[in-house]
Amino acid sequence: MVKPKCPKCGHDTFGALEQQINGYMYNGIFICCVECETTVGVLDYGNYLKPLGKISEDITALKEEVAQLKEALGK
Numbered sequence: 001m002v003k004p005k006c007p008k009c010g011h012d013t014f015g016a017l018e019q020q021i022n023g024y025m026y027n028g029i030f031i032c033c034v035e036c037e038t039t040v041g042v043l044d045y046g047n048y049l050k051p052l053g054k055i056s057e058d059i060t061a062l063k064e065e066v067a068q069l070k071e072a073l074g075k
């Protein structure tokens with residue numbers, strides 16, 4: 001199995017660090033080498049949190065509709 005290595009120092013252990021990015025509305029998750037702190041990748045925070053927020057809003061709206069329907073049915 002291939003094991004990822006830092007392109008700068010060759011170390012093979014990485015950490016995640018949430019960091020603000022100027023000019024971007026979401027924080028990024030920077031994947032960094034734990035040995036030399038070189039950034040090897042960035043995960044887009046908004047790509048997965050934004051859809052989850054929308055799903056949460058939809059569930060809340062559906063719960064309200066169900067409650068209203070139950071009330072209208074007298075249950």
Ligand SMILES: [Zn+2]
Binds near residue numbers: 006007009010033035
């Ligand atoms: Zn490194």
